[in-house]
Structure formats: structure tokens, C-alpha cells
Amino acid sequence: METRKRKLIDLNPNTFRILSIKAAEKGTNLKGLIEKSLDA
Numbered sequence: 001m002e003t004r005k006r007k008l009i010d011l012n013p014n015t016f017r018i019l020s021i022k023a024a025e026k027g028t029n030l031k032g033l034i035e036k037s038l039d040a
Helices: 013-025 030-039
Strands: none
């Protein structure tokens, strides 16, 4: 079984806003967008 690890990242507010908008456009949340991008 795969073990998942939690990580915290600091994003500047503008980056957070831009990524959140991109996530909403794709119908997901920010966490999902980042996970999908990194797992690809």
C-alpha cells in the first residue's frame, strides 16, 4: 500500500489566486490541480 505524506507549501497570494482560478476553470480544487499536475 502506498503511503501518503502531507506537505505544506507557501505560495505568494497572487500565485494562490491564479492557481485557484485555474482549478475552478477545470472544475476541481487547488489541491486536486496540484496533485494532478505533479502526478502526470
